[in-house]
Amino acid sequence: MDQMHQLCAPYGAVLTPLTALSSSTGYNLYENAHDVQPTGVKRYEINDMLQKIMSIVNERLDDAQERKHAFNSHSMQPAFFQVLCEIKEKIAINLRHLPEDEPSDPQLMRLDNMLMAEGVSSSSSTAMNAVNASVNGTSGHGNNVDSDSALDHSDYRAKLAQIRQIYHVELEKYEQHCNDFCSHVVTLLREQSQARPITAREIDRMVDIIRKKFSSIQLQLKQSTCEAVMILRSRFLDARRKRRNFSKTATEVLNEYFYSHLSNPYPSEDAKEELARKCAISVSQVSNWFGNKRIRYKKNIGKTQEEANMYAAKIASQAARQGRSGRESPDY
DNA sequence: TGAAATGATTCGGC
DNA sequence: GCCGAATCATTTCA
Numbered sequence: 001m002d003q004m005h006q007l008c009a010p011y012g013a014v015l016t017p018l019t020a021l022s023s024s025t026g027y028n029l030y031e032n033a034h035d036v037q038p039t040g041v042k043r044y045e046i047n048d049m050l051q052k053i054m055s056i057v058n059e060r061l062d063d064a065q066e067r068k069h070a071f072n073s074h075s076m077q078p079a080f081f082q083v084l085c086e087i088k089e090k091i092a093i094n095l096r097h098l099p100e101d102e103p104s105d106p107q108l109m110r111l112d113n114m115l116m117a118e119g120v121s122s123s124s125s126t127a128m129n130a131v132n133a134s135v136n137g138t139s140g141h142g143n144n145v146d147s148d149s150a151l152d153h154s155d156y157r158a159k160l161a162q163i164r165q166i167y168h169v170e171l172e173k174y175e176q177h178c179n180d181f182c183s184h185v186v187t188l189l190r191e192q193s194q195a196r197p198i199t200a201r202e203i204d205r206m207v208d209i210i211r212k213k214f215s216s217i218q219l220q221l222k223q224s225t226c227e228a229v230m231i232l233r234s235r236f237l238d239a240r241r242k243r244r245n246f247s248k249t250a251t252e253v254l255n256e257y258f259y260s261h262l263s264n265p266y267p268s269e270d271a272k273e274e275l276a277r278k279c280a281i282s283v284s285q286v287s288n289w290f291g292n293k294r295i296r297y298k299k300n301i302g303k304t305q306e307e308a309n310m311y312a313a314k315i316a317s318q319a320a321r322q323g324r325s326g327r328e329s330p331d332y
Numbered sequence: 333t334g335a336a337a338t339g340a341t342t343c344g345g346c
Numbered sequence: 347g348c349c350g351a352a353t354c355a356t357t358t359c360a
Contacts, residue, residue: 243339243340243355244356245337245338246338246339266348266349288341291348291349292339292340294350333360334360335360336358336359336360337356338358339355341354344349
């Protein structure tokens with residue numbers, strides 16, 4: 001009887017279900033040890049059975065299998081199963097109180113979106129499109145760097161492809177391990193369901209729990225992949241690292257505009273577009289150039305006077321030439 | 333090789 | 347959203 005108490009102690013109030021066993025199964029466990037149950041099973045047989053259960057973990061697998069078989073075919077097995085059912089009914093976690101579907105992890109969603117945008121977690125063709133868009137589009141520094149950056153871009157693509165490959169290999173490994181572990185647990189629980197009450201829904205629930213635990217590994221993988229992509233991007237696509245001076249012609253065109261509009265060196269949007277077109281750079285580069293020029297002109301107004309005079313003379317001679325040829329000065 | 337020049341970015345103000 | 351100012355990162359030049 002003590003062993004029965006020890007066995008059931010972790011389950012909490014064991015005496016009640018065991019008492020209930022008396023009425024529900026017809027076995028009276030609490031009468032004296034010499035009593036014989038209605039089925040003819042003596043109380044020491046229960047102790048014997050429980051002893052076997054307790055010692056099963058210390059045994060070799062083959063012996064354990066043998067004992068398990070003995071337990072399953074034991075005449076008291078249905079009664080024991082019934083006791084466990086009643087214990088479970090009283091103390092087990094009620095699945096109805098557990099949320100069925102937890103909302104997706106927002107951090108995981110962000111990482112997924114980023115990996116998708118970077119072309120890491122999408123299909124190969126989509127991935128390459130994303131990579132191309134990222135290389136050609138977001139660098140956004142005009143075309144003055146395009147001619148000699150093709151090599152860098154192919155290097156960038158190669159390294160991104162490497163990251164993508166590592167990510168997929170690791171993800172596959174992770175999924176394999178997760179599936180293996182889940183199927184192992186399912187097999188184990190199904191086997192155990194012969195000895196203790198486990199429903200299919202509870203097994204599914206357990207699989208869900210395991211998958212959620214495993215998802216932290218997935219999160220870590222996605223995080224480190226994102227970090228690798230970020231480092232790669234900053235190394236290859238950082239504009240400041242890729243800075244090239246504008247062509248001499250472009251600088252001349254910008255300077256001509258600046259010094260011919262010295263009283264108000266703020267080109268309109270249309271003028272910026274026109275200058276961008278003439279200089280073969282982007283509008284934002286024109287804006288940057290004028291922003292820098294205004295500040296640096298102001299800072300070094302004495303030093304830049306010579307430059308100002310030079311462009312003033314150039315503009316004047318151009319105007320004179322155009323006047324002679326009957327054409328008006330350029331209007332941006 | 334170090335200083336100057338230059339294009340881009342960031343940040344606060346309007 | 348544009349601008350001035352400060353700063354960064356790179357290129358150019360003596």
